[in-house]
Amino acid sequence: MKTLKQEKNGNTQVLEVELSWDQFRTEREKVINNYAKDMSIPGFRKGKAPKEIVEKNLNIEVVNDRTSQNLISDAYPVLLKENNVDPVDYPKVEIITLKEENPFVFKLEIDVYPEVLLGQYKGIKVQKKTTEVTEEEVAKVISDLQTRVSKFVDVENGSTKKDDNLFMELEAKVEGAEVKSWPRGIEHFPLGKNFIHEEFDKSIEGLNCDEEKSFRIKFPEDYSLKEIAGKNVDFKIKIKKIQRKELVPLDDDFAKKVGNFGSFSELKEDIKxxxxxxxxxxxxxxxxxxxxxxxxxxxxxxxxxxxxxxxxxxxxxxxxxxxxxxxxxxxxxxxxxxxxxxxxxxxxxxxxxxxxxxxxxxxxxxxxxxxxxxxxxxxxxxxxxxxxxxxxxxxxxxxxxxxxxxxxxxxxxxxxxxxxxxxxxxxx
Known part of the structure; x- marks a missing residue:
């Protein structure tokens, strides 16, 4: 193997390499023999056909391509070591010469790790954040757990507020035409999540059960529903039912419900x-x-x-x-x-x-x-x-x-x- 040319353009190393025809021919014989093992040719047992007949049944371009790949794959790590090349990724390969009885010549374009000029890297001043966990942070996690395990119950008296679960009738129109994307009857609508629009949630907050309200909202141009994007939508809604989380008490039973804890204090300590x-x-x-x-x-x-x-x-x-x-x-x-x-x-x-x-x-x-x-x-x-x-x-x-x-x-x-x-x- 001979390196004919070695040059560097920025972060790309270019190697032009020559292998003798004998090397190419020897590798090609191996490739042909491997193909022959799996070939079924009429009149011969699988893998037992004479070499001359096998070669006639093979596409020489495919054979040469496989031979080239094998030789380049074997040569690549050797070339990297000999030429002290530190590659970033696999090289781009170009076959320069592949001709019977002539040296096999190929070119590799290899992206290499760049030259690095380090500045100061010792004594760097950094600020380490605190790892202290406050009681307020623990309480927030417990509150989230409490909300998660608590169940919704019907609100008999009271008006809608954030985090309520609403059942309602909804009518939405654009220039008098009904919007089909939303059903007439909506169940389990989470107030405060802005599923339809932030202004929609604000408009229905504070309503009582069976109360009706009409209002208009201008939707932005990039709204996900194309039929109402950039348009005014007239809403008419009626609250049918209000549900609200009834929070479970924070006690030992709560700790057992959310995990394998013997007491509420054990739960708090584990969370911390x-x-x-x-x-x-x-x-x-x-x-x-x-x-x-x-x-x-x-x-x-x-x-x-x-x-x-x-x-x-x-x-x-x-x-x-x-x-x-x-x-x-x-x-x-x-x-x-x-x-x-x-x-x-x-x-x-x-x-x-x-x-x-x-x-x-x-x-x-x-x-x-x-x-x-x-x-x-x-x-x-x-x-x-x-x-x-x-x-x-x-x-x-x-x-x-x-x-x-x-x-x-x-x-x-x-x-x-x-x-x-x-x-x-x-x-x-």
Whole structure:
């Protein structure tokens, strides 16, 4: 293998490589033999036809294409090492010469990690948020639990107010024509949630049971229902029934109802501990974010587009995973928010750029500080991943490609770099 040309254009490394015809021919023989094993040719047992007949039944362009892929895949990691190239993503491949009895020549365009000029990254001043949980915060969680387990009861005397559950008759017209999108009879309407319009909820608040009211609302141009968007709608409503949550008492029985607690005080203590843990996680995440942002401001670097594209794709995959936990698909989610996948990617591009920048900075810090990933750290990470996949460590390890192992190693190295920045930060 011979590197004919090596040049760098910005964050793109270009390699032009030559392999001998003997190398190409040898690999092509292997490809043909692999195809022959599965070929069924009339007059011969499967995989037993003579080579000459097999070759006549094969598309030579397909064979050459497979041969090229195999040779380039094998050559790629060697070329990266020989030419000291640190790739961001898979390369763009162009076949320059593929001709019988001639050297096989191909070109690789590889987006590489950019040059990073770090500014100050030690002694960064950051403010750590408090992890203290107040009585008011605990009381708010308990109040939400109380509301959740309490049931609606009919209100005999009294007028409508926020959080009530209403049953009502509704008539809506635009220029005298009835709006078909809403039913005449509405049940379990949650007052204060602005399901129809904020002004609608305000207009029916304070009404008594069996009371009627007429009013007009001008809907915005971007309202979700096209038939009334930008138009005046005349409403006539009649309250048929008012329901309101009858809050259960906050006692030991309440604690047993919402969880496996022996007393109300146990419930309060458990809520406080969970909130403290959540605050600690949020505080740690905020601290890391502050440090990365501070170092980013002092760093000079030009991110390749492919790096931002890759991070955007990762964030889309994370969104899909998050949605799947709620039994939702990305397609259904996009329909509900009236956006396309391209629009979501556009929305994610700015945070993806920040994340990509953070990763590049941490990679550089690890390089400058000569941080390394010991084999036992990698083994620990593999064991954790194996546990989550219900596989043995050895089974999981065998399933990992070299690329997956490299990705895991890079992740651990970035984590070490971030720990280094935190340990050398000026935290108040």
């Amino acid at each position: 501990i969970n909130m403290e843990n959540e605050k600690k996680e949020d505080t740690d995440a905020d601290l890391k974010n502050q440090i990365i942002q501070a170092v980013s401001k002092e760093t000079k670097v030009e991110l390749p587009t492919s790096l931002i594209d890759a991070e955007t794709d990762i964030m889309v995959d994370e969104l899909k995973t998050s949605l799947s936990r709620s039994n939702l698909t990305l397609e259904n989610y996009l329909k509900s928010i009236r956006k396309t996948e391209d629009e979501i990617k556009s929305d994610l591009r700015k945070p993806a750029t920040s994340r990509a920048l953070g990763k590049v900075i941490l990679k550089k810090v690890a390089q400058v500080e000569k941080l390394e990933v010991p084999s036992h750290d990698l083994d620990t990470e593999i064991a954790l991943m194996a546990q989550g996949s219900n596989k043995s460590v050895e089974e999981y390890k065998r399933s990992l490609s070299q690329g997956a192992l490299k990705y895991m190693e890079d992740y651990i190295l970035r984590r070490k770099a971030l720990d280094f920045l935190i340990s050398h930060a000026n935290i108040n």
